[in-house]
Amino acid sequence: MAQPVVLLGAGRLETCGAFPLARIAAVRPVVLAAPEPPAWARPYLAGHLAVDPAREAQTAEAVLRYAAGRPVGGVLTWCREHLVTAARITGRLGLPGLPFETAVVCAEPAESRALLLRHRVPAAGPEDTEGPLVSAEAVVLDDEVRIVALTRTTPGPAPARRPLRHCVHAHDGELHNRFLRQCVERAVRALGLNHTVVHVTLRLTARGPRVLGVAPHLPGDLIPLLVERATGVDLARAAAALATGRCPELTPTRQRAAAVQFAYPAVTGRLTHLRLDPAAEHEPSAERMVLTRRTGDPVTAAPHADTSDRLAHWVVTGEDSTDCREALRRMADHLTATVTPTADTYAA
Numbered sequence: 001m002a003q004p005v006v007l008l009g010a011g012r013l014e015t016c017g018a019f020p021l022a023r024i025a026a027v028r029p030v031v032l033a034a035p036e037p038p039a040w041a042r043p044y045l046a047g048h049l050a051v052d053p054a055r056e057a058q059t060a061e062a063v064l065r066y067a068a069g070r071p072v073g074g075v076l077t078w079c080r081e082h083l084v085t086a087a088r089i090t091g092r093l094g095l096p097g098l099p100f101e102t103a104v105v106c107a108e109p110a111e112s113r114a115l116l117l118r119h120r121v122p123a124a125g126p127e128d129t130e131g132p133l134v135s136a137e138a139v140v141l142d143d144e145v146r147i148v149a150l151t152r153t154t155p156g157p158a159p160a161r162r163p164l165r166h167c168v169h170a171h172d173g174e175l176h177n178r179f180l181r182q183c184v185e186r187a188v189r190a191l192g193l194n195h196t197v198v199h200v201t202l203r204l205t206a207r208g209p210r211v212l213g214v215a216p217h218l219p220g221d222l223i224p225l226l227v228e229r230a231t232g233v234d235l236a237r238a239a240a241a242l243a244t245g246r247c248p249e250l251t252p253t254r255q256r257a258a259a260v261q262f263a264y265p266a267v268t269g270r271l272t273h274l275r276l277d278p279a280a281e282h283e284p285s286a287e288r289m290v291l292t293r294r295t296g297d298p299v300t301a302a303p304h305a306d307t308s309d310r311l312a313h314w315v316v317t318g319e320d321s322t323d324c325r326e327a328l329r330r331m332a333d334h335l336t337a338t339v340t341p342t343a344d345t346y347a348a
Helices: 019-025 056-069 080-093 100-106 109-118 178-191 223-231 235-243 278-282 321-332 343-347
Strands: 005-008 030-033 047-049 074-076 133-141 144-155 163-169 196-205 208-215 257-263 269-276 286-291 312-318 335-341
Touching: 005 019, 005 056, 005 080, 019 030, 019 223, 019 235, 030 056, 047 056, 056 080, 074 080, 074 235, 080 100, 100 109, 100 178, 109 178, 109 208, 133 178, 133 223, 133 235, 144 178, 144 223, 163 223, 163 321, 178 196, 178 208, 196 235, 223 235, 223 257, 223 312, 257 321, 269 286, 278 286, 286 321, 312 321, 312 335
Parallel strands: 005 030, 005 074, 030 047
Antiparallel strands: 133 144, 133 196, 144 163, 163 257, 196 208, 257 312, 269 335, 286 312
16 A cells, blocks of 8 residues: 655645545545544545644654654645645655755745845836736756646735636647746746745736746645646646655646636625526536535625635636636626625725
8 A cells, every 4th residue: 555645734625625635645545634634625534643733843743653653655735834844744754845944935925035036036026016927837856847837817806816717728828938937947946946846926027927926835726626627737646746756747638728716705794695506517618616605604805805705616628718718707607696795894
């Protein structure tokens, strides 16, 4: 039997989803280190360590005790706040992973940005507010930074600017943008990343690509699902392979597009009605459509919302990004929601 992977924190269903966990669990036993396994994660788990990954020393000792009785194949996390804990554990067990100093920098966006600037990486500044948002989904293998897909993100209204939708197209023209590729490579080198999946967010400005952030772990928001549906490349299994010292399979097997859209409440208040028309099942491009809140829940409108305020999301596939946009629009017609404003809303 394959040696297990210890996962630090499952994340939240509405941001990560069960997809990466299911993909990894299909090839490796997964032991979750978290205070309590969420219900949606339990079917994919081979074990559970009742610890809080935010408590670095306590979690490291718990994993070391577990590893003393059974060899651990690797340690994974897709939560920025657990990068340092993961690095501490892999360092003590001699497993592949981020160096501790690198994890400390990557866990703090301000420190990451300062390091990028010191290495003269084109980083976005306060003036860089215009231009498309893209994210390079890449795998770092020794001296090679392989960009396997680009995610295009449509942000919501200020000030929160939470993502409204993401789209991945296997033939995105920006994949051939050498300045974008150089930005990604320089950011990876500046942070000292190696043998990891990395999510590099950039803004395509009039001055060229500018790096907004670097996350050396699987992205959330169902982006691994979009990459797999559009290109066939499985980022979740790639992350598991890298964590266990193996070479991942990165050969594209599809040439399509995939997209996800998130529904946010139009006003702040209490959700009094939320319905998904069963006819949505008959949309040929639909991958899934999921309600993520319940009637009675308090919700915050999009300008100030966070990801927990999302009412629903839906995923579609198509031949290109235009197909996906049209399919997302059709799927939106199947959702109805009513939010009753609270007294505080009127007072504001």
